[in-house]
Amino acid sequence: MQTIPAAPAEELSGELVRLRAALVEERVASVRALARATRLSQLVNALGQVVDVAEVFDRAVCEVAELFGADIAAVFTGEGRLVASWGLGDTPDANRTPVRGARLPSTESPVVAGPVADFEVPGWLAAYQPRHLTCGLLTVRDESPGHLLLARRADIAFDNADLQELAAVVSRISLAVDNGRLHRRTQEQLRRSQQLHEVTADLARIEDVGEAAQRLAEAVVTHVPVTGAAVHQGDTPVGRAGTTVYLDRLVLGLGGDAGSFGTLVIAGAPAAGTLGRTFLEHLAEVGGLALEKALLFQRMREQAETDALTGLPNRSLFLQRLTTAVHRRRTGGRALSVLFADLDGFKSVNDTHGHEAGDLLLTQVAGRLLGAVGDAGTCARLGGDEFVVLCEGGDAQAVADRVREVLDEPFVLDMPDGPLRVRVGGSVGVGTAAPGECDADVLLRDADAAMYTTKQARKAAAAIV
Amino acid sequence: MHGSDQLGHGSSQAADAGEAATAAVQEALGGRTPTAADLVLVFPTIDYDPHQFFAAAQRAAGDAQVVGCTSFRSFTSTANLQRGAVAVHLPAGGLSFGIALHDEIGRDVLGAAQAVTATARDRAGPDAGHPVLLMLSDGFAGDQRAVVRGAYTVAGATVPIIGGAAAENLSMTQTFQYAEGRVATNGLIAVWINSPRPLGIGVEHGWHAIGDPMIVTRAKRNIIHELDGRPAVEVYLSQRGTDLPPGVREGLWDRPFARAALGHPLGLADALGRFAGRHILDRTPDGGLAMFGHVTEQSVVQVMAGDHGDLLDAAARSGADAAAQLGRPARGALVFSCAGRVHPLGEHIEAEAVAVQAGTGGAPIAGFFTYGEFARVTGSTGFHNATVVTLAL
Structure with a gap:
């Protein structure tokens, strides 16, 4: 039987110590490896809580410095401007320029590291007495928004494992920056969309063309923003905001494909392709639709209130204005009278020469009425051959006399088979509201009655002649 | 009688708050008359009325500036108190101290740390080349890492940060801080120390x-x-x-x-x-x-x-590391040790302060058992548990 010689006790003890030390070293190595492996996860967690690009940098410098045992972390833009730092204290220094030298990160070597002597260290950084530096290039969609600098003041070099993990870290920071930019753009688009919605809702409720044009011009100046905006209906300015100096004009069509309403003229417009320009174009599109709607509404309103044949206000509009005038009169307004005019020979013209001649006659009567009344009152056609004039202040009787005179003059109708000369004449009655108590129906009835009396008297006189 | 620049310490186990504060401070002064440039630190256990205690400490300290906080236990080279008070007299001796207190930290620990650090720095006067920042926080103030982070953003990488979180008797109710003549219960104190010579910091745990x-x-x-x-x-x-x-x-x-x-x-x-x-x-x-x-x-x-031997060895290393950075004999040391070390040390608890003192080469030391220690020398983290932090002066 072979026996193994016993080792001396002290030899065994030494071996035990060595094995224990090796075991401890192995455990430290495994913990170190695990701690390093989780650094990126911790950074991802931290960066996942922020979206703003400036916040990403601020958070990153703190987290990366702590995770990599660095005293200083800093992010510089591609132009060399310091945008975030950790460990520099709060003393402001505008001259914090990046590290320079041959050993800088590039797209081929995105992360570099070495003792401080390997770099050209600017004075501000040298004051912190760094011993080891590492730089990582940030890359977003083939562009570099800058680089990350880490510095250790202790004599502990950044090793290969550090560099590999730092490469992943700068990649993650770059991704966060990209996400932040996308988020900012999305937020801006959402904000613009909300503004467009609000402006659209505001414009859509406006029925007056002038008001809509003014609001559109103001919205453009407020929300785009531009230095000035003017809305033109055809060639006529109908709304304006901001500057009146237009050194750089941008003209956008309003309404329809060809700018059927008019144009939006802009001073200081954002450059093409920017979010602001896109928003401006959307505003012009929305504004054009709103202006067309207001214009249509204005035309419908005019049609509803206008006598289609003569262009005078119709019965509906006349009664509205009479009611308003009566209210003014009751509350101390000027003297109020209604002239009621009726053509004496209209039926005869109509029956003898046809409706076309009757229509031509009514049109000419309207023209003569407007000429005779001028600014002294409002002319309207109630229907058939009945016309009225609303007079506030002034001498209503004198107006009535002028009306009668122009109606008594002969009319020349431009008929298809040649000019037709007719004489119809008109009877005019005046109703005048008493001070204080007055009523629109009573006033109109009084004028009608006075006209009837006059008509009877004219018939009697004609019979005598 | 202490040497003119030597750190002086004192302690008392008197039941009365005023008596305890007065006795501890007077012992720390050791007959010296403090000047306005001196600093007196007091670390009572939670057993005293804080207003009476700190007011008495301030009176006893004369012209010196006084800061302090409650502790789990307090200790000096010669006393280790489960109930009582410790006082430290730190003659200026070329140092200048700037002190700031933030009364209600609330949730903005980082902001409070930034504010007190900036104020304390301003009050400390011109930089003498080797500044150190001492922080005393409320141990229940939330994320204590934010104390270091906030201080670091203001002080920067060249300023070491040390200190401790105020503690109590594990009732988990409240702690107290004292500075600028005020008592706070959710406060944060910064003491900015401008020094013409390097000060030493040791951080060890032994686990x-x-x-x-x-x-x-x-x-x-x-x-x-x-x-x-x-x-x-x-x-x-x-x-x-x-x-x-x-x-x-x-x-x-x-x-x-x-x-x-x-x-x-x-x-x-x-x-x-x-x-x-x-x-x-x-x-x-x-x-x-x-x-x-x-x-x-x-x-x-x-x-x-870790057994008590491991923990005591670490305490000695903490003291030795701190003292070694001075390049001269230490005139004293402040020590912040974790309350969590008290139970594992058991009957050897008094040996920890002795070990630290031995590590410093026999300098007078004093400190308290904390609810967390601050120590940032390199790197940018610095909140610890279970450690012994030594500031050699």
């Missing part, structure tokens, strides 16, 4: 890792819910293995700041393979571990162990 490294897979604030994807308490106990004898395991969580867990804190591993201790305070109903300090998800942790 070693046992079991396997684990990843914190779910955590929020100071609660670790899961380790390696399983309930944290279950994983922690499995890592403890056979060191929990029958009868102890069942009663492990009977009281806050679980006694049996004090000897086995968790260690947070860093990328260099070092561990920063985190004591376990309690367990949560869902099987999580309530920690003394915040823990980040994806951190790597391991259960730590």
Whole structure:
């Protein structure tokens, strides 16, 4: 039987110590490896809580410095401007320029590291007495928004494992920056969309063309923003905001494909392709639709209130204005009278020469009425051959006399088979509201009655002649 | 009678707050008349009325500036008090001190730390070349890492940060801080020290890792819910293995700041393979571990162990490391030791201060047992549990 010689006790003890030390070293190595492996996860967690690009940098410098045992972390833009730092204290220094030298990160070597002597260290950084530096290039969609600098003041070099993990870290920071930019753009688009919605809702409720044009011009100046905006209906300015100096004009069509309403003229417009320009174009599109709607509404309103044949206000509009005038009169307004005019020979013209001649006659009567009344009152056609004039202040009787005179003059109708000369004449009655108590129906009835009396008297006189 | 620039310390176990403060400060002064440039630090246990205590300390300190906070225990080279007060007289001796107190930290720990640091720096006067920042915080102020982060953003990488979180008797109610003549209960104190000579800082804990490294897979604030994807308490106990004898395991969580867990804190591993201790305070109903300090998800942790010998050796190293940085004999040292070390040290508790003092080469030392220690020398982290932090002067 072979026996193994016993080792001396002290030899065994030494071996035990060595094995224990090796075991401890192995455990430290495994913990170190695990701690390093989780650094990126911790950074991802931290960066996942922020979206703003400036916040990403601020958070990153703190987290990366702590995770990599660095005293200083800093992010510089591609132009060399310091945008975030950790460990520099709060003393402001505008001259914090990046590290320079041959050993800088590039797209081929995105992360570099070495003792401080390997770099050209600017004075501000040298004051912190760094011993080891590492730089990582940030890359977003083939562009570099800058680089990350880490510095250790202790004599502990950044090793290969550090560099590999730092490469992943700068990649993650770059991704966060990209996400932040996308988020900012999305937020801006959402904000613009909300503004467009609000402006659209505001414009859509406006029925007056002038008001809509003014609001559109103001919205453009407020929300785009531009230095000035003017809305033109055809060639006529109908709304304006901001500057009146237009050194750089941008003209956008309003309404329809060809700018059927008019144009939006802009001073200081954002450059093409920017979010602001896109928003401006959307505003012009929305504004054009709103202006067309207001214009249509204005035309419908005019049609509803206008006598289609003569262009005078119709019965509906006349009664509205009479009611308003009566209210003014009751509350101390000027003297109020209604002239009621009726053509004496209209039926005869109509029956003898046809409706076309009757229509031509009514049109000419309207023209003569407007000429005779001028600014002294409002002319309207109630229907058939009945016309009225609303007079506030002034001498209503004198107006009535002028009306009668122009109606008594002969009319020349431009008929298809040649000019037709007719004489119809008109009877005019005046109703005048008493001070204080007055009523629109009573006033109109009084004028009608006075006209009837006059008509009877004219018939009697004609019979005598 | 102390030497003219020597750190002086005193202690008292008087039951009356005024008597205790007066006696401790007078002993620390050792017959010297303090000047307005001197600093007096006081560390009472929670047993005194804080207003009476600090007012008496301020009167006894004369013209000197006074700062202080409550402690779990307080100690000097010659006294180690479960109940009582310790005072330290730090003659200016070329140093200048700037002091600031933030009364109500609330949730903005970082902002408060920035504010007190900037104010204290301004009050300390011109930079003399070797500044150090001493922070005393409320131990219940939330994430104490933010104290260091906030101070660091103002002070920068060239200024070491040390200090401790105010403590009490494990009732987990409130702590007190004192500075600028005011008592605060959720306060933060900064003492900016401008020094023409290097000051030394030592940070050691003495714990070693046992079991396997684990990843914190779910955590929020100071609660670790899961380790390696399983309930944290279950994983922690499995890592403890056979060191929990029958009868102890069942009663492990009977009281806050679980006694049996004090000897086995968790260690947070860093990328260099070092561990920063985190004591376990309690367990949560869902099987999580309530920690003394915040823990980040994806951190790597391991259960730590250490006997009194390990802890005392570390204390001595803390003192020695700090003193070695001076390049001259220390005229004294301030020490911040974790309350979580008291139970594991057991009957050897008084030996810790002795070990620190021995490490410094026999300098007078004084300090208190904290609810967390601050020590940042290199790197940018600096909140610890379970350590002994020494500031050699």
